[in-house]
Amino acid sequence: MSKKHKIVVGIDFGTTYSGVAWADTSSATEEINPIRQWPGATGRHDVDKVPSEIRYTPIEFKWGFQADEAPAVRPQVSAPKNTKLQYMKLLLDPSQEKKGKGRVQLADPLGLAQMRLALPLGKLPVDVVSDYLKCLKEHALDVLSKSFGTNFWNSIPIEYHLTIPAVWSEAAKALTLQAAERAGIGSKNELVLIAEPEAAALYCLTDMYHDLLKIGETFVVADCGGGTVDLVSYKILARKPNLKVKEVAVGGGLCGSVFLNRRFEAFVRKRIGSDVVDEMIRKDRPYRKMMKDFDERLKRIFRDSDDQELLDCDLGNAVRDDVTKRVEDGFLEITREEMSGVFNPVIQEILQLVREQIDTVALGSQDRVSTVLLVGGFGSSPYLQKQLSDHIAAMYQNRIKVLQPPNAWSAVVRGAVICGLQRVQIQSRKARRKRNT
Ligand SMILES: Nc1ncnc2c1ncn2[C@@H]1O[C@H](COP(=O)(O)OP(=O)(O)OP(=O)(O)O)[C@@H](O)[C@H]1O
Ligand SMILES: [Mg+2]
Missing domain, CATH: 3.30.420.40 (ATPase, nucleotide binding domain)
Known part of the structure; x- marks a missing residue:
């Protein structure tokens, strides 16, 4: 037809x-x-x-x-x-x-x-x-x-x-x-x-992992974005003539990447003084420069690895050099431990959400999650990937893979189009996809 x-x-x-x-x-x-x-x-x-x-x-x-x-x-x-x-x-x-x-x-x-x-x-x-x-x-x-x-x-x-x-x-x-x-x-x-993670799942299933996930397998999609972290789990029911999957769990929370920005600002306030940051805000450009340096560079490269013992952040020439504050040439020195401290409460929230999702699947059925697919902007953080992989390996005895598909940042919008092309049949637990519901 x-x-x-x-x-x-x-x-x-x-x-x-x-x-x-x-x-x-x-x-x-x-x-x-x-x-x-x-x-x-x-x-x-x-x-x-x-x-x-x-x-x-x-x-x-x-x-x-x-x-x-x-x-x-x-x-x-x-x-x-x-x-x-x-x-x-x-x-x-x-x-x-x-x-x-x-x-x-x-x-x-x-x-x-x-x-x-x-x-x-x-x-x-x-x-x-x-x-x-x-x-x-x-x-x-x-x-x-x-x-x-x-x-x-x-x-x-x-x-x-x-x-x-x-x-x-x-x-x-x-x-x-x-x-x-x-x-x-x-x-x-x-x-x-x-739903955003449903769209991401459609993209992963049709464009990426068509042959990787087998009938009967259950997988979690974790869309780690700017504001929210959204999760959904699907079981593969059939592959032909059309791919058919069943939704088995949904979850999520407000612990996206912008919380790192806010925690970073709070950290800088403690390090160089709230009054100094307020003055940067008043002047505007230095504050924007600092936050841009964190948002577009520092938080994206942070891996917590031996070759990253020290990092630095551009303070936009607004703060005088000060050894006690560890400000040199207009840059704030940040240790690996300090940066982990900025990330960790947010990362812990995400680990907990993923664990809850895996455990919910196991509680509700005989199914076991085989794979976690990490998408979204925050999903490309090397630190989040490493923390999640280590945590999942330790908690579930290496039974569960953590994968990050290419185009992870645009997975949701690509999946939204795939939804309209009707390449996959999804059995939702409740009708969430109709208009005005
Ligand atoms: N490597 C990285 N590490 C941490 N955060 C990152 C990385 N790359 C991008 N980000 C952040 O991810 C966010 C953008 O991701 P995405 O576009 O998936 O979110 P969103 O769709 O805006 O948010 P939501 O889905 O929560 O509504 C931005 O906050 C960006 O700074
Ligand atoms: Mg998003």
């Missing part, structure tokens, strides 16, 4: 980064095309996704890579009109924030209370998310129109597949739908919600 001709667009609206990918069902290979051109991203290499950031000015707003172009002012110290808003996705589900509070040992670790105060006058979180999603969608249509010609969407239906965290409350799902509909995603067209 031939499939109806449509364009499937996957949208992964993330806490820190978002991705869009598409496929044309009339092409023989149904190739998945992640969008890699974004306004303001010229010269950057990490363009699989675009920052989930928006900045309102009195006359307009800027989004994605362009949100950083205007002078940045942190929410705490700025006038609401010109604030760069980050982590807006988490404002859609306050129940997650409550669950997470104190778990990584910081009160309001993401500054969401200040973020709420920084919303432009008259705008609710759902409005801001809607504005951002509209930019994503319009950019996607612009890219598509360059491939197919300007009026292509009048003749070819577009079906959107939007991802949401597995742990999202019903209220948050409803708000996400509302924001998407207001952004024109799904108003005329089909809109399907899909």
Whole structure:
């Protein structure tokens, strides 16, 4: 039976980064095309996704890579009109924030209370998310129109597949739908919600591990992102004519990579003094430079290995050299132990979530997990990979493999498209994939 001709667009609206990918069902290979051109991203290499950031000015707003172009002012110290808003996705589900509070040992670790105060006058979180999603969608249509010609969407239906965290409350799902509909995603067209780790699993199963996982095997997908860590477990039921899997457990928590940033800031405050960091925030550029150096370099390279006994962080020329504070040439010296201290509470949360997932599978059935697939931006952390592999090996006597697929960062958005291409049949424990449920 031939499939109806449509364009499937996957949208992964993330806490820190978002991705869009598409496929044309009339092409023989149904190739998945992640969008890699974004306004303001010229010269950057990490363009699989675009920052989930928006900045309102009195006359307009800027989004994605362009949100950083205007002078940045942190929410705490700025006038609401010109604030760069980050982590807006988490404002859609306050129940997650409550669950997470104190778990990584910081009160309001993401500054969401200040973020709420920084919303432009008259705008609710759902409005801001809607504005951002509209930019994503319009950019996607612009890219598509360059491939197919300007009026292509009048003749070819577009079906959107939007991802949401597995742990999202019903209220948050409803708000996400509302924001998407207001952004024109799904108003005329089909809109399907899909859980983020489910999308990642679809990608791993069809594009990566088609032959690795056998009938009867159960595997966990851990999507370690910026805000949330989402987990889902599947058992492989059949491979032919279509791959068929059954969902056996779902879990997750608020312990993504941005908690490392907040813990790092708290660590620097202790090392060089809160007043010094406050002054860096007031000047703005030094603070941004320091956090960028941590976010885009230090936390990504940290391995806790013998060749990394000492690390350093750029303080943006804002702090005078001081031997007692271990500041030299404008850089803060950080030992391997200190960096592990920044990571460990967050890593421990993730290890616990993965263990709970493996144990839940064993409790609920005769099944045993054979493989953990680590995806998401934080999933590419060498330190997290090592800690998780060692922990799982020790806890489960080397019975369980931990793998990290290529394209782990864009696995969710690729999987969202695969969902629309209907290459895999999933038996969910409850219907989570229908619209308005
Ligand atoms: N090697 C790394 N180590 C630690 N963190 C990393 C690494 N590479 C990227 N990150 C972080 O991962 C996050 C982005 O990952 P991802 O795009 O999967 O998250 P997201 O989709 O924005 O969040 P969520 O899925 O929780 O909504 C950013 O916070 C980024 O700094
Ligand atoms: Mg994500």
